[in-house]
Amino acid sequence: MKKITIGEAARRSGVKVPTVRYYESIGLLAAPSRSEGNQRSFEPADISRLAFIRHARELGFEIEAIRTLLTLQDDPHQSCASADAIAKARLVEVEQRIRSLTALKAELETMVEGCGHGRVDQCRVIEVLADHGQCTHSHH
Amino acid sequence: MKKITIGEAARRSGVKVPTVRYYESIGLLAAPSRSEGNQRSFEPADISRLAFIRHARELGFEIEAIRTLLTLQDDPHQSCASADAIAKARLVEVEQRIRSLTALKAELETMVEGCGHGRVDQCRVIEVLADHGQCTHSHH
DNA sequence: CTACATCCTCTAGCGACTAGAGGTGCAAGA
DNA sequence: TCTTGCACCTCTAGTCGCTAGAGGATGTAG
Known part of the structure; x- marks a missing residue:
């Protein structure tokens, strides 16, 4: 598996580079592993997560709502009642x-x-x- | 002419007390005279100006746009082309x-x-x- | 005279980034 | 190998339009 730099992650997800770092800083995105030279190295799953966040932001969901939606996505056996409630409130x-x-x-x-x-x-x-x-x- | 306190000005204009002070601090509203005890004393013209600002804010105009609109209002002999342009841009x-x-x-x-x-x-x-x-x- | 609301200034915080300073890493061409 | 130059790093501060709170002074009604 080749390393995905932050620039590459930004290009693929449509989230800007400083914004990716910002999302990491607020714990919306797990801190990725680092190269020898201390540079971030992302996994494909991180790109999906960033795309998820971006799309939700485009729909106007607040960061805290997205945080909830992401924890729901992380555990697919949970009831989707909260996701539904969040989407309805946004509607x-x-x-x-x-x-x-x-x-x-x-x-x-x-x-x-x-x-x-x-x-x-x-x-x-x-x-x-x-x-x-x-x-x-x-x-x- | 009786003195208008900041609370009274806020009530009459529909702008909140801290927001009135904020508008003064950014120069959107001229600093009013003060009472002996250092309390602000507004004129009726200030109430109109605050109402103007409030209405413009409700219409979603940015503070800088309102600043321009207010300078236009202050000089009624100017062309209203700028006001028109600002309103059109907002539309x-x-x-x-x-x-x-x-x-x-x-x-x-x-x-x-x-x-x-x-x-x-x-x-x-x-x-x-x-x-x-x-x-x-x-x-x- | 005493409560109590209202006023004062000042600083910090909100959300969701964005910009900039000052420095390091890395890959490609000469 | 060296150098150029872009991409990366961290950190702080700024954006917008307020809003909240601390800590204290003033004004008014009973």
């Missing part, structure tokens, strides 16, 4: 975020459309920001 | 974010629906995370 968050961003989008569109491209004192962008009562955006 | 960001979150939502739904609520080795949540090839989510 709810994402749905909420989409709703709120859609409201923001509408407000920004009103602002941009209303801008006459003249002077600031006629600009709807500034006006709407200054007077919350004018906007359609509701809170909490 | 593009929001639209992009909505698109990406919608893709995430679809992927999370697939994961959650596919979970048979059994053991981890049959769980689609873990499986999809481990093998990116199985998912519908595309990047960049």
Whole structure:
């Protein structure tokens, strides 16, 4: 088995080099063995783990959630109820975020459309920001 | 004119007390005058400025963008082209974010629906995370 | 006069990295 | 063999926009 350097691991997993070291430092990835010259030497399993983490991060899971998901993955006989709960919670968050961003989008569109491209004192962008009562955006 | 304490300013603007101090510290809000006992004394104009900042933050504008918007507001004879550009850029960001979150939502739904609520080795949540090839989510 | 809320400054912490300094290892070409 | 130059190492500090807490001063109501 040939040694996988950190650069190679980064390339294969899509996680940046300093981020790989960071994940090791917070215990998300086991410390790999070292070469004679003290350089990290990764196993193929580490690459899979890094790819797992990367994908989960892309889906917006927090590090602590990923930590839980990884311990579940490490023991395949456990119930997947926790994994399911984590994914469902994330789904709810994402749905909420989409709703709120859609409201923001509408407000920004009103602002941009209303801008006459003249002077600031006629600009709807500034006006709407200054007077919350004018906007359609509701809170909490 | 009666003095407005920081607590009162916070209540009226909807910005929290430590955040008001923070905005002052980064120069987003001018340092107000002080009482004999060294307590901040705000003017009504400060409340409007805080409300402006709060609303802009709720719309997701970054502090530096708000700084620009505030200098524009301070000089109403300027062209509003910058304000328009900032708002448009933010709109593009929001639209992009909505698109990406919608893709995430679809992927999370697939994961959650596919979970048979059994053991981890049959769980689609873990499986999809481990093998990116199985998912519908595309990047960049 | 005494409680007690509110105010003050200052430092440190959050999450998830990212950047930079200052140094070592290693492989390939001359 | 030497040298070039990239990739690697550790460590600290910075990013953003706050938030929390310590430790103390002020202001107000009873």
